[in-house]
Amino acid sequence: MTEVALESKVSPNKEASRSVQYTRAFAGLFLRDLYVLRRELFPFIIRVCMNPLLFLFVFTFIMPHMSGGAAMNPTASMAGANFGTVLLPGLMAVAIMFSGIAAVALPLAQEFGVTREIDDRVMCPLPVAAVAIEKMCFSALQSMIAAAVVFPLAYYIPSTPVAAHVTSWPFLLAVLVLASLTSGALGLTIGTSVKPQQIGLIFGVVVMPITFLGCVYYPWAALNHIRWLQIGVLINPIVYMSEGLRAALTPVLPHMPQALIVGMLCVFLALLSWLGIRGFMRRVIG
Template identity: 35%
Template sequence: MPPSPWRVFWGLLEHDLLITRKQLGGVLAQVLMQPLLMLLVFGKVLGALGYTPPGYARLLLPGLVALNAFFAAAQNASFPLAMEFTTRTIENRLRAPVPLAWIVVERIFAAASRGLVTAVLMVPVGALVLGELSWRTAGLPAALGYTVLGALAGGAAGVTIGSLVSPARIGITFSLVMPPLLFTGSAQFPFPELAAVPWFRALCALNPMTYVSEGLRGALTPQIAHLPGWLCALALALALIVLTPAGLWAFRRRAIT
Protein backbone atom coordinates (compact mmCIF):
# COMPACT_ATOMS: atom_id res chain seq x y z
CA MET A 1 0.00 0.00 0.00
CA PRO A 2 1.55 3.35 -1.03
CA PRO A 3 2.03 5.99 1.69
CA SER A 4 -0.54 8.75 1.98
CA PRO A 5 0.24 12.09 0.30
CA TRP A 6 0.36 13.75 3.72
CA ARG A 7 3.02 11.32 4.91
CA VAL A 8 5.14 11.92 1.83
CA PHE A 9 4.64 15.68 2.17
CA TRP A 10 5.81 15.70 5.79
CA GLY A 11 8.72 13.42 4.94
CA LEU A 12 9.95 15.84 2.27
CA LEU A 13 9.38 18.82 4.57
CA GLU A 14 11.28 17.19 7.44
CA HIS A 15 14.19 16.51 5.06
CA ASP A 16 14.29 20.14 3.95
CA LEU A 17 14.01 21.43 7.52
CA LEU A 18 16.93 19.20 8.52
CA ILE A 19 19.01 20.74 5.73
CA THR A 20 17.93 24.20 6.90
CA ARG A 21 19.08 23.42 10.43
CA LYS A 22 22.47 22.23 9.18
CA GLN A 23 22.90 25.32 6.99
CA LEU A 24 21.41 27.80 9.45
CA GLY A 25 24.63 29.67 10.15
CA GLY A 26 25.32 30.33 6.48
CA VAL A 27 21.70 31.20 5.79
CA LEU A 28 21.61 33.77 8.59
CA ALA A 29 24.88 35.35 7.54
CA GLN A 30 23.59 35.59 3.99
CA VAL A 31 20.21 37.15 4.65
CA LEU A 32 20.74 39.16 7.85
CA MET A 33 23.73 41.21 6.72
CA GLN A 34 21.89 43.66 4.44
CA PRO A 35 18.99 44.39 6.85
CA LEU A 36 21.46 44.73 9.73
CA LEU A 37 23.54 47.28 7.82
CA MET A 38 20.41 49.18 6.76
CA LEU A 39 19.22 49.33 10.36
CA LEU A 40 22.64 50.38 11.63
CA VAL A 41 23.16 53.11 9.00
CA PHE A 42 19.64 54.47 8.60
CA GLY A 43 18.39 53.77 12.12
CA LYS A 44 21.43 54.72 14.18
CA VAL A 45 24.19 56.52 12.29
CA LEU A 46 22.08 58.90 10.21
CA GLY A 47 19.80 59.49 13.17
CA ALA A 48 22.76 60.43 15.37
CA LEU A 49 23.93 62.83 12.65
CA GLY A 50 20.48 64.41 12.42
CA TYR A 51 19.75 63.30 8.85
CA THR A 52 16.75 61.15 9.76
CA PRO A 53 13.86 62.22 12.01
CA PRO A 54 13.61 60.98 15.59
CA GLY A 55 11.84 57.63 15.77
CA TYR A 56 12.75 56.64 12.22
CA ALA A 57 14.33 53.40 13.44
CA ARG A 58 10.97 52.44 14.98
CA LEU A 59 9.42 52.84 11.52
CA LEU A 60 12.25 50.98 9.79
CA LEU A 61 12.56 47.83 11.89
CA PRO A 62 9.12 46.30 11.06
CA GLY A 63 9.93 46.87 7.39
CA LEU A 64 13.22 45.01 7.76
CA VAL A 65 11.45 42.11 9.45
CA ALA A 66 9.11 42.02 6.45
CA LEU A 67 12.12 42.18 4.14
CA ASN A 68 13.67 39.13 5.76
CA ALA A 69 10.42 37.16 5.68
CA PHE A 70 9.82 37.76 1.98
CA PHE A 71 13.33 37.84 0.51
CA ALA A 72 14.88 35.03 2.54
CA ALA A 73 12.02 32.76 1.48
CA ALA A 74 12.28 33.82 -2.17
CA GLN A 75 16.03 33.40 -2.24
CA ASN A 76 16.02 30.03 -0.51
CA ALA A 77 13.36 28.71 -2.87
CA SER A 78 14.79 29.95 -6.16
CA PHE A 79 18.53 29.26 -5.97
CA PRO A 80 18.38 25.60 -4.82
CA LEU A 81 15.49 24.81 -7.15
CA ALA A 82 17.26 26.22 -10.19
CA MET A 83 20.32 24.12 -9.32
CA GLU A 84 18.27 20.96 -8.78
CA PHE A 85 16.64 21.29 -12.20
CA THR A 86 20.06 21.67 -13.84
CA THR A 87 21.70 18.74 -12.02
CA ARG A 88 18.50 16.68 -12.37
CA THR A 89 18.50 15.90 -8.64
CA ILE A 90 14.92 17.16 -8.70
CA GLU A 91 14.00 13.81 -10.27
CA ASN A 92 14.24 12.17 -6.84
CA ARG A 93 11.36 14.36 -5.70
CA LEU A 94 9.42 13.89 -8.91
CA ARG A 95 9.41 10.13 -8.25
CA ALA A 96 7.63 10.65 -4.92
CA PRO A 97 4.15 9.06 -4.92
CA VAL A 98 2.29 12.38 -4.67
CA PRO A 99 0.79 14.80 -7.19
CA LEU A 100 3.13 17.49 -8.48
CA ALA A 101 1.20 20.18 -6.62
CA TRP A 102 2.17 18.63 -3.28
CA ILE A 103 5.87 18.88 -4.19
CA VAL A 104 5.48 22.55 -5.10
CA VAL A 105 3.58 23.38 -1.92
CA GLU A 106 6.22 21.57 0.13
CA ARG A 107 8.97 23.67 -1.44
CA ILE A 108 7.01 26.83 -0.66
CA PHE A 109 6.58 25.77 2.99
CA ALA A 110 10.26 24.81 3.33
CA ALA A 111 11.38 28.18 1.92
CA ALA A 112 8.84 30.02 4.06
CA SER A 113 10.27 28.35 7.17
CA ARG A 114 13.67 29.91 6.41
CA GLY A 115 12.06 33.27 5.83
CA LEU A 116 10.16 33.02 9.10
CA VAL A 117 13.29 32.08 11.07
CA THR A 118 15.34 34.95 9.67
CA ALA A 119 12.47 37.40 10.22
CA VAL A 120 12.07 36.37 13.85
CA LEU A 121 15.84 36.57 14.44
CA MET A 122 15.82 40.12 13.06
CA VAL A 123 13.89 41.17 16.18
CA PRO A 124 16.66 40.55 18.77
CA VAL A 125 19.20 41.94 16.31
CA GLY A 126 17.11 45.10 16.03
CA ALA A 127 16.73 45.31 19.81
CA LEU A 128 20.49 44.99 20.19
CA VAL A 129 21.20 47.74 17.66
CA LEU A 130 18.48 50.13 18.80
CA GLY A 131 18.57 49.42 22.51
CA GLU A 132 14.77 49.05 22.74
CA LEU A 133 11.79 48.16 20.57
CA SER A 134 8.75 49.85 22.18
CA TRP A 135 6.42 47.52 20.30
CA ARG A 136 2.79 46.94 21.21
CA THR A 137 2.84 43.42 22.64
CA ALA A 138 -0.88 42.93 21.95
CA GLY A 139 -0.08 43.10 18.25
CA LEU A 140 2.46 40.25 18.28
CA PRO A 141 0.00 37.50 17.18
CA ALA A 142 -1.17 39.59 14.22
CA ALA A 143 2.45 40.47 13.39
CA LEU A 144 3.32 36.77 13.33
CA GLY A 145 0.40 36.14 10.98
CA TYR A 146 1.56 38.82 8.54
CA THR A 147 5.11 37.45 8.72
CA VAL A 148 3.94 33.92 7.91
CA LEU A 149 1.85 35.15 4.98
CA GLY A 150 4.79 37.21 3.70
CA ALA A 151 7.16 34.25 3.95
CA LEU A 152 4.71 32.01 2.06
CA ALA A 153 4.31 34.66 -0.67
CA GLY A 154 8.09 34.95 -0.92
CA GLY A 155 8.42 31.17 -1.14
CA ALA A 156 5.85 31.03 -3.94
CA ALA A 157 7.66 33.81 -5.81
CA GLY A 158 10.95 31.98 -5.34
CA VAL A 159 9.58 28.70 -6.70
CA THR A 160 8.33 30.57 -9.77
CA ILE A 161 11.70 32.24 -10.37
CA GLY A 162 13.70 29.08 -9.66
CA SER A 163 11.58 27.09 -12.10
CA LEU A 164 11.87 29.63 -14.90
CA VAL A 165 15.52 30.71 -14.65
CA SER A 166 18.69 28.65 -15.12
CA PRO A 167 21.45 28.72 -12.46
CA ALA A 168 23.70 30.66 -14.84
CA ARG A 169 21.12 33.47 -14.89
CA ILE A 170 19.63 33.24 -11.42
CA GLY A 171 22.18 35.66 -9.96
CA ILE A 172 21.61 38.36 -12.57
CA THR A 173 17.86 37.79 -12.35
CA PHE A 174 17.92 38.49 -8.62
CA SER A 175 20.13 41.53 -9.13
CA LEU A 176 17.60 42.92 -11.64
CA VAL A 177 14.34 41.88 -9.97
CA MET A 178 15.00 42.06 -6.25
CA PRO A 179 16.29 45.65 -5.82
CA PRO A 180 13.10 47.12 -7.35
CA LEU A 181 11.04 44.84 -5.12
CA LEU A 182 13.15 45.86 -2.11
CA PHE A 183 12.76 49.60 -2.63
CA THR A 184 9.06 49.43 -3.48
CA GLY A 185 8.17 47.21 -0.51
CA SER A 186 7.53 50.08 1.94
CA ALA A 187 10.27 48.82 4.24
CA GLN A 188 11.80 52.30 4.58
CA PHE A 189 8.64 54.45 4.53
CA PRO A 190 4.91 54.28 5.33
CA PHE A 191 2.78 53.60 2.28
CA PRO A 192 -0.01 56.08 3.20
CA GLU A 193 2.45 58.98 3.05
CA LEU A 194 3.24 58.39 -0.63
CA ALA A 195 0.28 60.46 -1.83
CA ALA A 196 2.68 63.14 -3.10
CA VAL A 197 4.33 60.57 -5.43
CA PRO A 198 1.37 58.76 -7.05
CA TRP A 199 3.38 56.88 -9.69
CA PHE A 200 5.69 55.42 -7.02
CA ARG A 201 2.71 54.70 -4.79
CA ALA A 202 1.20 52.63 -7.63
CA LEU A 203 4.40 50.61 -7.95
CA CYS A 204 4.49 49.96 -4.22
CA ALA A 205 0.86 48.84 -4.26
CA LEU A 206 1.80 46.03 -6.68
CA ASN A 207 4.54 44.67 -4.40
CA PRO A 208 3.36 41.98 -1.93
CA MET A 209 6.09 42.97 0.53
CA THR A 210 4.35 46.34 0.99
CA TYR A 211 1.50 44.62 2.78
CA VAL A 212 3.84 42.67 5.06
CA SER A 213 5.62 45.90 6.05
CA GLU A 214 2.36 47.78 6.55
CA GLY A 215 0.72 44.94 8.42
CA LEU A 216 3.65 44.71 10.83
CA ARG A 217 3.65 48.47 11.41
CA GLY A 218 -0.06 48.47 12.09
CA ALA A 219 0.28 45.60 14.55
CA LEU A 220 3.45 46.70 16.35
CA THR A 221 3.66 50.49 15.94
CA PRO A 222 0.07 51.70 15.36
CA GLN A 223 1.07 55.31 16.04
CA ILE A 224 2.89 55.33 12.68
CA ALA A 225 0.78 55.78 9.51
CA HIS A 226 -0.13 52.39 8.05
CA LEU A 227 -2.67 50.57 5.90
CA PRO A 228 -5.63 48.83 7.57
CA GLY A 229 -4.81 45.34 8.78
CA TRP A 230 -7.67 43.72 6.90
CA LEU A 231 -6.42 45.20 3.64
CA CYS A 232 -2.91 43.86 4.24
CA ALA A 233 -4.24 40.38 5.01
CA LEU A 234 -6.49 40.43 1.93
CA ALA A 235 -3.66 41.61 -0.34
CA LEU A 236 -1.31 38.89 0.92
CA ALA A 237 -3.99 36.25 0.46
CA LEU A 238 -4.50 37.45 -3.12
CA ALA A 239 -0.73 37.36 -3.67
CA LEU A 240 -0.70 33.72 -2.59
CA ILE A 241 -3.67 32.94 -4.85
CA VAL A 242 -1.72 34.37 -7.80
CA LEU A 243 1.84 33.28 -6.99
CA THR A 244 1.13 29.68 -5.94
CA PRO A 245 -0.52 28.67 -9.25
CA ALA A 246 2.22 30.59 -11.08
CA GLY A 247 4.84 28.53 -9.24
CA LEU A 248 2.97 25.31 -9.98
CA TRP A 249 2.71 26.21 -13.68
CA ALA A 250 6.41 27.10 -13.93
CA PHE A 251 7.48 24.01 -11.99
CA ARG A 252 5.33 21.65 -14.10
CA ARG A 253 6.56 23.29 -17.31
CA ARG A 254 10.20 22.81 -16.28
CA ALA A 255 9.68 19.30 -14.89
CA ILE A 256 8.21 17.82 -18.07
CA THR A 257 10.85 19.26 -20.45
Protein backbone atom coordinates (compact mmCIF):
# COMPACT_ATOMS: atom_id res chain seq x y z
CA MET A 1 0.00 0.00 0.00
CA THR A 2 2.84 2.39 0.86
CA GLU A 3 4.60 1.75 -2.49
CA VAL A 4 1.36 2.38 -4.40
CA ALA A 5 0.84 5.64 -2.51
CA LEU A 6 4.39 6.77 -3.27
CA GLU A 7 3.99 5.94 -6.98
CA SER A 8 0.76 7.93 -7.10
CA LYS A 9 2.58 10.94 -5.62
CA VAL A 10 5.59 10.70 -7.90
CA SER A 11 3.65 10.08 -11.11
CA PRO A 12 2.00 13.54 -11.31
CA ASN A 13 5.40 15.15 -10.75
CA LYS A 14 6.87 13.12 -13.61
CA GLU A 15 3.99 14.11 -15.88
CA ALA A 16 4.42 17.77 -14.99
CA SER A 17 8.17 17.57 -15.61
CA ARG A 18 7.59 15.87 -18.95
CA SER A 19 5.07 18.53 -19.98
CA VAL A 20 7.56 21.28 -19.14
CA GLN A 21 10.25 19.47 -21.13
CA TYR A 22 7.97 19.09 -24.14
CA THR A 23 6.91 22.73 -23.97
CA ARG A 24 10.51 23.94 -23.88
CA ALA A 25 11.53 21.67 -26.74
CA PHE A 26 8.54 22.80 -28.82
CA ALA A 27 9.34 26.44 -28.11
CA GLY A 28 12.99 25.82 -28.97
CA LEU A 29 12.10 24.40 -32.39
CA PHE A 30 9.68 27.26 -33.02
CA LEU A 31 12.23 29.92 -32.04
CA ARG A 32 14.86 28.26 -34.24
CA ASP A 33 12.52 28.42 -37.23
CA LEU A 34 11.63 32.01 -36.35
CA TYR A 35 15.30 32.95 -36.32
CA VAL A 36 15.77 31.40 -39.77
CA LEU A 37 12.70 33.28 -41.05
CA ARG A 38 14.04 36.55 -39.68
CA ARG A 39 17.29 36.06 -41.57
CA GLU A 40 15.35 35.33 -44.78
CA LEU A 41 12.57 37.87 -44.25
CA PHE A 42 13.29 39.91 -47.38
CA PRO A 43 13.18 36.91 -49.80
CA PHE A 44 10.03 35.74 -47.99
CA ILE A 45 8.27 39.09 -48.52
CA ILE A 46 9.36 39.24 -52.17
CA ARG A 47 8.01 35.71 -52.75
CA VAL A 48 4.70 36.59 -51.12
CA CYS A 49 4.25 39.96 -52.85
CA MET A 50 5.36 39.34 -56.43
CA ASN A 51 2.36 37.45 -57.88
CA PRO A 52 -0.38 39.50 -56.13
CA LEU A 53 1.43 42.72 -57.01
CA LEU A 54 1.61 41.91 -60.72
CA PHE A 55 -1.96 40.60 -60.82
CA LEU A 56 -3.32 43.68 -59.08
CA PHE A 57 -1.28 46.09 -61.19
CA VAL A 58 -2.47 44.58 -64.47
CA PHE A 59 -6.13 43.81 -63.71
CA THR A 60 -7.07 46.58 -61.27
CA PHE A 61 -4.79 49.44 -62.29
CA ILE A 62 -3.78 49.14 -65.95
CA MET A 63 -7.04 47.73 -67.38
CA PRO A 64 -9.38 50.27 -65.75
CA HIS A 65 -7.25 53.03 -67.33
CA MET A 66 -7.37 51.49 -70.80
CA SER A 67 -9.53 53.15 -73.41
CA GLY A 68 -12.31 51.19 -75.04
CA GLY A 69 -14.62 50.72 -72.06
CA ALA A 70 -15.85 47.27 -71.13
CA ALA A 71 -14.67 45.80 -74.43
CA MET A 72 -11.06 46.43 -73.43
CA ASN A 73 -11.60 45.94 -69.72
CA PRO A 74 -12.94 42.45 -68.88
CA THR A 75 -13.02 43.34 -65.19
CA ALA A 76 -15.67 46.02 -65.75
CA SER A 77 -18.53 43.50 -65.83
CA MET A 78 -18.02 42.03 -62.36
CA ALA A 79 -21.67 41.75 -61.24
CA GLY A 80 -22.21 45.03 -59.50
CA ALA A 81 -18.91 45.16 -57.60
CA ASN A 82 -15.50 46.36 -58.73
CA PHE A 83 -12.86 43.74 -59.29
CA GLY A 84 -10.58 45.14 -56.58
CA THR A 85 -13.19 44.38 -53.92
CA VAL A 86 -13.57 40.84 -55.26
CA LEU A 87 -9.81 40.29 -55.32
CA LEU A 88 -8.99 41.56 -51.82
CA PRO A 89 -10.10 38.47 -49.85
CA GLY A 90 -9.21 36.09 -52.68
CA LEU A 91 -5.58 37.19 -52.93
CA MET A 92 -5.24 37.04 -49.15
CA ALA A 93 -6.49 33.45 -49.29
CA VAL A 94 -3.97 32.64 -52.04
CA ALA A 95 -1.16 34.14 -49.96
CA ILE A 96 -2.22 32.06 -46.97
CA MET A 97 -2.40 28.87 -49.03
CA PHE A 98 0.86 29.31 -50.93
CA SER A 99 2.84 30.39 -47.87
CA GLY A 100 1.50 27.54 -45.75
CA ILE A 101 2.28 24.91 -48.35
CA ALA A 102 5.70 26.35 -49.22
CA ALA A 103 6.67 26.63 -45.54
CA VAL A 104 6.13 22.91 -44.96
CA ALA A 105 6.19 20.95 -48.21
CA LEU A 106 9.36 22.48 -49.69
CA PRO A 107 11.52 22.11 -46.55
CA LEU A 108 10.25 18.54 -46.08
CA ALA A 109 11.33 17.69 -49.61
CA GLN A 110 14.86 18.65 -48.59
CA GLU A 111 14.75 17.13 -45.12
CA PHE A 112 13.47 13.79 -46.40
CA GLY A 113 16.06 13.80 -49.17
CA VAL A 114 19.36 11.99 -49.33
CA THR A 115 20.85 13.91 -46.40
CA ARG A 116 17.93 12.99 -44.07
CA GLU A 117 18.09 16.32 -42.23
CA ILE A 118 14.79 15.44 -40.59
CA ASP A 119 16.65 13.08 -38.25
CA ASP A 120 18.23 16.08 -36.50
CA ARG A 121 14.79 17.48 -35.67
CA VAL A 122 13.24 14.28 -34.38
CA MET A 123 16.17 13.78 -31.99
CA CYS A 124 14.84 16.60 -29.80
CA PRO A 125 12.92 15.50 -26.66
CA LEU A 126 9.51 15.59 -28.33
CA PRO A 127 7.12 12.96 -29.68
CA VAL A 128 7.43 12.64 -33.45
CA ALA A 129 3.86 13.87 -33.91
CA ALA A 130 4.68 17.05 -31.97
CA VAL A 131 7.51 17.85 -34.42
CA ALA A 132 4.96 17.67 -37.25
CA ILE A 133 2.56 19.91 -35.31
CA GLU A 134 5.34 22.46 -34.77
CA LYS A 135 5.87 22.62 -38.53
CA MET A 136 2.15 23.26 -39.02
CA CYS A 137 2.08 25.99 -36.37
CA PHE A 138 5.13 27.76 -37.78
CA SER A 139 3.72 27.61 -41.30
CA ALA A 140 0.48 29.11 -39.94
CA LEU A 141 2.49 32.04 -38.59
CA GLN A 142 4.05 32.57 -42.02
CA SER A 143 0.62 32.41 -43.64
CA MET A 144 -0.77 35.10 -41.35
CA ILE A 145 2.24 37.32 -42.06
CA ALA A 146 1.68 36.78 -45.78
CA ALA A 147 -2.00 37.78 -45.46
CA ALA A 148 -0.99 40.92 -43.56
CA VAL A 149 1.52 41.81 -46.29
CA VAL A 150 -0.92 41.25 -49.16
CA PHE A 151 -3.81 43.20 -47.58
CA PRO A 152 -2.42 46.74 -48.15
CA LEU A 153 -1.40 45.79 -51.70
CA ALA A 154 -4.90 44.57 -52.55
CA TYR A 155 -6.47 47.57 -50.82
CA TYR A 156 -4.40 50.47 -52.19
CA ILE A 157 -3.24 49.41 -55.68
CA PRO A 158 -6.67 49.16 -57.43
CA SER A 159 -7.60 52.38 -59.19
CA THR A 160 -11.20 52.11 -57.96
CA PRO A 161 -12.00 52.23 -54.22
CA VAL A 162 -12.09 48.85 -52.47
CA ALA A 163 -15.17 48.41 -50.26
CA ALA A 164 -13.64 46.62 -47.26
CA HIS A 165 -15.20 46.61 -43.82
CA VAL A 166 -14.62 44.18 -40.93
CA THR A 167 -18.02 42.93 -39.80
CA SER A 168 -16.72 40.82 -36.90
CA TRP A 169 -13.15 40.77 -35.60
CA PRO A 170 -13.59 37.43 -33.77
CA PHE A 171 -14.86 35.82 -36.99
CA LEU A 172 -11.99 37.33 -39.02
CA LEU A 173 -9.40 36.07 -36.53
CA ALA A 174 -11.03 32.63 -36.47
CA VAL A 175 -10.93 32.41 -40.28
CA LEU A 176 -7.29 33.58 -40.41
CA VAL A 177 -6.15 31.06 -37.79
CA LEU A 178 -8.14 28.13 -39.20
CA ALA A 179 -7.16 28.92 -42.80
CA SER A 180 -3.48 29.26 -41.87
CA LEU A 181 -3.43 26.00 -39.93
CA THR A 182 -5.31 24.23 -42.73
CA SER A 183 -2.81 25.39 -45.34
CA GLY A 184 0.02 24.16 -43.12
CA ALA A 185 -1.72 20.81 -42.70
CA LEU A 186 -2.14 20.59 -46.49
CA GLY A 187 1.56 21.35 -46.92
CA LEU A 188 2.42 18.62 -44.40
CA THR A 189 0.19 16.15 -46.25
CA ILE A 190 1.77 17.01 -49.59
CA GLY A 191 5.30 17.00 -48.23
CA THR A 192 4.93 13.56 -46.66
CA SER A 193 3.00 11.97 -49.52
CA VAL A 194 5.14 12.99 -52.49
CA LYS A 195 8.68 12.03 -53.36
CA PRO A 196 11.14 14.92 -52.93
CA GLN A 197 11.99 15.01 -56.63
CA GLN A 198 8.29 15.37 -57.53
CA ILE A 199 7.44 18.25 -55.20
CA GLY A 200 7.75 20.84 -58.01
CA LEU A 201 5.27 18.90 -60.13
CA ILE A 202 2.69 19.05 -57.35
CA PHE A 203 2.57 22.85 -57.52
CA GLY A 204 1.59 22.70 -61.16
CA VAL A 205 -0.76 19.70 -60.94
CA VAL A 206 -2.44 20.31 -57.57
CA VAL A 207 -1.78 23.77 -56.12
CA MET A 208 -2.51 25.85 -59.23
CA PRO A 209 -5.81 24.10 -60.07
CA ILE A 210 -7.17 24.39 -56.51
CA THR A 211 -6.23 28.08 -56.58
CA PHE A 212 -8.05 28.89 -59.83
CA LEU A 213 -11.04 26.80 -58.71
CA GLY A 214 -10.96 28.20 -55.18
CA CYS A 215 -13.35 31.16 -55.63
CA VAL A 216 -10.37 33.50 -55.47
CA TYR A 217 -11.29 35.69 -58.45
CA TYR A 218 -15.06 35.37 -58.10
CA PRO A 219 -17.57 34.70 -55.28
CA TRP A 220 -18.87 31.15 -54.87
CA ALA A 221 -22.43 32.40 -55.49
CA ALA A 222 -21.37 33.58 -58.98
CA LEU A 223 -21.08 29.90 -60.02
CA ASN A 224 -24.83 29.35 -59.70
CA HIS A 225 -25.17 29.12 -63.50
CA ILE A 226 -22.62 26.27 -63.56
CA ARG A 227 -24.24 24.14 -60.89
CA TRP A 228 -22.05 21.06 -61.27
CA LEU A 229 -18.92 23.19 -60.81
CA GLN A 230 -20.45 25.09 -57.89
CA ILE A 231 -21.01 21.79 -56.09
CA GLY A 232 -17.71 20.26 -57.20
CA VAL A 233 -15.51 23.04 -55.79
CA LEU A 234 -16.89 22.41 -52.30
CA ILE A 235 -14.18 19.77 -51.81
CA ASN A 236 -11.57 22.51 -52.22
CA PRO A 237 -10.41 23.97 -48.87
CA ILE A 238 -9.33 27.30 -50.38
CA VAL A 239 -12.99 27.96 -51.28
CA TYR A 240 -13.81 28.33 -47.59
CA MET A 241 -10.72 30.49 -46.99
CA SER A 242 -11.75 32.87 -49.77
CA GLU A 243 -15.41 32.90 -48.73
CA GLY A 244 -14.50 33.35 -45.06
CA LEU A 245 -12.32 36.37 -45.76
CA ARG A 246 -14.98 37.66 -48.16
CA ALA A 247 -17.62 37.41 -45.43
CA ALA A 248 -15.36 39.13 -42.90
CA LEU A 249 -13.81 41.87 -45.06
CA THR A 250 -16.18 42.54 -47.99
CA PRO A 251 -19.74 41.90 -46.77
CA VAL A 252 -21.11 43.80 -49.78
CA LEU A 253 -20.35 40.69 -51.86
CA PRO A 254 -22.38 37.47 -51.69
CA HIS A 255 -20.74 34.82 -49.53
CA MET A 256 -21.39 31.52 -47.75
CA PRO A 257 -22.94 31.44 -44.25
CA GLN A 258 -20.33 32.04 -41.55
CA ALA A 259 -21.20 28.88 -39.60
CA LEU A 260 -20.69 26.75 -42.72
CA ILE A 261 -17.32 28.37 -43.41
CA VAL A 262 -15.98 27.82 -39.89
CA GLY A 263 -17.36 24.28 -39.73
CA MET A 264 -15.81 23.22 -43.04
CA LEU A 265 -12.45 24.78 -42.18
CA CYS A 266 -12.47 22.75 -38.96
CA VAL A 267 -13.31 19.59 -40.91
CA PHE A 268 -10.49 20.16 -43.42
CA LEU A 269 -8.07 21.04 -40.62
CA ALA A 270 -8.84 17.83 -38.74
CA LEU A 271 -8.69 15.64 -41.86
CA LEU A 272 -5.50 17.11 -43.31
CA SER A 273 -3.78 17.18 -39.90
CA TRP A 274 -4.53 13.50 -39.42
CA LEU A 275 -3.25 12.63 -42.89
CA GLY A 276 -0.18 14.83 -42.56
CA ILE A 277 0.86 13.65 -39.09
CA ARG A 278 0.32 10.02 -40.03
CA GLY A 279 2.40 10.47 -43.18
CA PHE A 280 5.11 12.30 -41.24
CA MET A 281 5.39 9.52 -38.66
CA ARG A 282 5.46 6.89 -41.41
CA ARG A 283 8.26 8.67 -43.27
CA VAL A 284 10.33 9.30 -40.12
CA ILE A 285 9.86 5.99 -38.30
CA GLY A 286 9.47 3.76 -41.34
